[in-house]
Amino acid sequence: MPDHTNVYKNQTKLYEQMISKQPSVLKTIEEITPINQLDVIDMGAGSGRLTSVLAPYVKSILALDASAEMLILNEEKLKHNKNLNYQIEVADHRKIPAENESADLVVSGWSIGYLGSSEVENNVHNIEKVMEEIMRVLRAKGMVIIFETMGTGFETPNPPEFLKQYYSLLENKYGFSHKWIRLDYQFDSLKQAEELSRFFFGDELAEKVVRENLITLPECAGIWWLKKER
Template identity: 50%
Template sequence: MSNHDQIYLSQAAAYEAMISRQPDLSEIVRQIRPYRNLDVLDLGAGSGRLASFLAPEAKTLICTDASRPMLDILDRKLTEQNYVRNWITLEADHRSLPVPDSSRDIVVSGWSICYLASSNQPEWEAHLERIIAELQRVLRPDGTIIIFETMGTGTETPDPPEFLTSYYSLLEKKYGFQHQWVRADYRFASVEEAIEHTEFFFGEELAARIRSNGWSTLPECAGVWWKQLGSLDKEM
């Protein structure tokens, strides 16, 4: 089990406190495919970074994740926001989804597929192939896949980790995804708060850079990959 896997199980609340400092990404998703009144799958939904803006507009929302503590936070958060309950949460592996064939209009995944598609993982290419096949299985013929992943934390322009570059390359060259990048900075009230909320996840080296640079806003670059099936295949 990786350090991050353990964090998702035992420090879900701390993780939620960190990612809640990132910007709303709803407009990015909406530009690719408006999701109002559509059936959506949030793959690797975690504590609800994407589900928080998907739930109010989606017709139905399935949220899957390997961590039940993360899904519990998501469930509680959406309930407290007084949304009509149009969502369900399911513990699931990306490679074997308990979701019916051709039942979703959109699949959105944020910072999640990377854990199986990192080149540090044995058979990562096979994992990715199986994940993409599952997403195509659950989508309707005109469905859309949208994937967010890191392009670098603590950097103002894209500088992705080397162990993810092969995964990103395959998304574009083998699977036909389009790509852009956006800033998704973490904003805190002070340098000390930035360190307090990020060191547990990103480690001491980044904490030292935050202090050295006096960052209350931690720069983060995010990659966005999307693929629209069938007649909806177009450029953003």
């Protein structure tokens, strides 16, 4: 498996090209909660997959990521629209740089799992700290929505073994509701499908792409959401 820390630091444009082949999740978010005129925090905002689609509709958005390089791409998408109210900041999920009860919505796309993986030391404690921080910054009746992978190259959910404990914690310890959707990659050619899948997912999946001619690469995504009651 490629080193994603290196990807997010040194291969940001290639990563951005890859995720641009997936559909927007704006409608999925709006099915869970209205977003107009909310104060939003995007945790693990990266190159702006969620930030860029939410920013035109919300009151304000704070885009956070551990990678300064990814946030440069994020800001490139935002700075040309003078009507957007946004901030960009490098941050760790376990210490959100925001005031208590300052957000109506916290979103996180494919990011918290890096701390929650069972292959990471203190993963259960990491998730506990992340949840404490999310609840600290959310206002009463605020919502948190988390997106994570449920399997790449599969037509039905097949989550990675190292994320199952994390997902179980979300559902059974913290009380998140959940569902899954398809967010298939629609590549322009088989060559592009092979190159981009090999770059981010590794050789095994890339060989499957070639073998099965997967210009459309299936992707299952999990969505977990929870409202802060008070």
